[in-house]
Amino acid sequence: DGGITQSPKYLFRKEGQNVTLSCEQNLNHDAMYWYRQDPGQGLRLIYYSQIVNDFQKGDIAEGYSVSREKKESFPLTVTSAQKNPTAFYLCASSKDRSVEQYFGPGTRLTVT
């Protein structure tokens, strides 16, 4: 089955630790995105990548980092510099020049 997978579904970390969220897609999509969703809120764009080895900051990139070494993979690292990291993180992908996005199931990160 084609789709996007995110792991793990739930993640718990202590404050001050970096944590990496996984996102893998087998849809052969060029573009990939990371969003953050807080309770009762819409999605805010963290980072996006339109091609391998290239990525751009979104609206709330501070405290986050990404890499795009393979077309299929777009991991997100939440660093200790992110002041309020507890949130629901969603990864998405889209075909080149297509605006319809396909989403993964999300990772709920809790930092205490």
Added chain:
Amino acid sequence: SQQGEEDPQALSIQEGENATMNCSYKTSINNLQWYRQNSGRGLVHLILIRSNEREKHSGRLRVTLDTSKKSSSLLITASRAADTASYFCATPRGGGSEKLVFGKGTKLTVNP
């Protein structure tokens, strides 16, 4: 930056009734999309309507777009308990970008 804003924020109806959600946006767009999110899950693309279309149907979904009023509506007919979810509108950021701007969503509850 928020572009689309859904209205109402929450909607509770009985099974079999119709549900109407509205989305307003600020700048010119070439298309508008609606997504659905079940609680704690990723988003699922429902329908895309282009700026030269006024109405589009998909099963029990009917979407309208009024570019003069910068607004769209999503109608779900003969609702079912399984339609309970949050519904988001999304618009491209412009310039042919694949990036989307999401509203805060309408939380729909369909009571059996």
